[in-house]
Amino acid sequence: MNIAVLSKGPGNYSTKRLVEVALSRGHNVQVINYAKCYVTLEKRRPIVHYKEHEIKNIDAIIPRISSSLTKYGSSIVRQFEMQNVFTTTSSIAIVRSRDKLRSLQILSKAGIDIPKTVFARETADFEGVLEQVGGAPVVIKIARGTHGNGVVLAETKKAALAVMQAFYVEGVSFLVQEYIGESAGVDIRAFVVNGKVVASMLRQSLDDDFRSNLHQGGNGIPIKLTEEERRVALRAAKAMGLTICGVDMMRSQRGPLVLEVNCSPGFFIEKVTGRDVSSSIIDYIEQNAKAGRKKDKVGA
Numbered sequence: 001m002n003i004a005v006l007s008k009g010p011g012n013y014s015t016k017r018l019v020e021v022a023l024s025r026g027h028n029v030q031v032i033n034y035a036k037c038y039v040t041l042e043k044r045r046p047i048v049h050y051k052e053h054e055i056k057n058i059d060a061i062i063p064r065i066s067s068s069l070t071k072y073g074s075s076i077v078r079q080f081e082m083q084n085v086f087t088t089t090s091s092i093a094i095v096r097s098r099d100k101l102r103s104l105q106i107l108s109k110a111g112i113d114i115p116k117t118v119f120a121r122e123t124a125d126f127e128g129v130l131e132q133v134g135g136a137p138v139v140i141k142i143a144r145g146t147h148g149n150g151v152v153l154a155e156t157k158k159a160a161l162a163v164m165q166a167f168y169v170e171g172v173s174f175l176v177q178e179y180i181g182e183s184a185g186v187d188i189r190a191f192v193v194n195g196k197v198v199a200s201m202l203r204q205s206l207d208d209d210f211r212s213n214l215h216q217g218g219n220g221i222p223i224k225l226t227e228e229e230r231r232v233a234l235r236a237a238k239a240m241g242l243t244i245c246g247v248d249m250m251r252s253q254r255g256p257l258v259l260e261v262n263c264s265p266g267f268f269i270e271k272v273t274g275r276d277v278s279s280s281i282i283d284y285i286e287q288n289a290k291a292g293r294k295k296d297k298v299g300a
Contacts, residue, residue: 001027001289002057006034006076007064014267017278018062025282034076035069046082060086060289062281063094064264070098086289088281089263090296093241097263100143100175103240106298110239112232113257115177115250119143122171126164133178136160143173153179180257183250187259190225190233190247191269191277194284197233199275200225220272232256241298244281 003022007015010031022029032050040047048055061080065073078091096102101119108114118132130138136157142150154160160176167174185205190197202223225233233247236258246265249256270277 001059001285003027003029003060003062003285004055004058005029005031005062005064006073007031008033008035008066008069009064013271015064017267017270018281021276021278021282025286027282034063034065034073037076039076039079046079048076048079048083058083058085060088060285062285063087063089065094066264067098070094086285086291088244088285089242092296093298094263096298097240097242097245097261100141100260101173103261104175106239107236107258107261110235112236112239113255115139115180115257115259117178118176119173120164120176121173122168124168126161126168129164129176130157130160133176137179137181139177139179140164140167141175141177142167143175180250180252183252186250188223188225188229188249188251188256189220189265189269190229190249191245191265191275192233192237192242192247193244193277193280194287195234195238195243196280197225197230198280199269199273199277200229200233201269201272220268222273226256229256232258236261239298241296243284 005015005018009015015031019029019031032055037048037050040049058080061077063073063077065077074091074094077087077094081087081091096106104114104117116133118129120129123129130136137153137155138160140152140154140160140163152163154163164174187203189201189203191199200223201220204219204221229249232249236247237245240261242261242263246262248259248262250259267277
């Protein structure tokens with residue numbers, strides 16, 4: 001097959017592994033910097049251009065869209081979808097997974113346990129917001145952010161009110177979430193491919209940072225999920241309409257809580273666990289690309 005990896009970083013580990021495995025299976029592979037693509041539209045003729053050439057005869061794409069280019073990258077993915085090219089992640093799934101509020105709304109509707117959350121923008125009822133999540137300490141997040149950026153732990157009521165006041169003045173939408181003390185600085189990443197958890201690790205901060213994200217200096221340890229954690233991860237992936245994703249969870253006294261479902265998870269988990277995630281993704285393409293794109297059923 002002719003496979004295109006949509007990536008801005010041809011030298012990064014995730015992209016290199018996908019190319020390596022696809023080539024070893026006898027496929028033709030090219031890495032396309034989607035940020036340098038442009039599209040043309042006319043009646044029944046959607047075209048993607050790259051390096052002055054029209055991209056043709058692609059059987060499948062693997063989107064590796066960065067959060068900073070979600071809108072543009074998903075538009076390029078959508079153009080391939082209009083050509084009926086198989087994609088491992090749909091354009092609509094990319095967009096909704098990058099919207100923190102939208103993701104939580106979908107997970108909540110699907111009956112998946114999440115930290116209690118309040119979404120606000122210009123409300124002055126800061127004390128009411130705090131009461132809704134059980135009071136300080138609380139976690140406050142910008143509605144759109146990634147890699148742990150735009151996330152603040154407000155340990156006191158005074159600090160929480162100050163942060164919300166600052167967002168209020170700046171006109172920034174934000175999320176206020178209950179603080180899960182028993183899981184501070186620790187979370188779980190479950191890597192899901194085609195309805196199976198193919199790798200899982202525990203991520204832990206190396207200092208007093210309450211965030212465990214590896215981009216914030218966290219450390220990864222291979223773990224075996226409980227059956228409940230596995231079920232929750234698969235339900236979360238299905239709810240978001242993502243066949244390939246990283247499901248981030250916290251262990252709480254009331255069971256696993258889903259924090260986020262990442263549509264473009266990094267492959268560092270391969271180094272931590274020794275599991276061949278890349279081969280699972282190429283397997284998925286080989287088994288499904290010829291059948292064409294599937295209709296998105298999330299409806300949100």
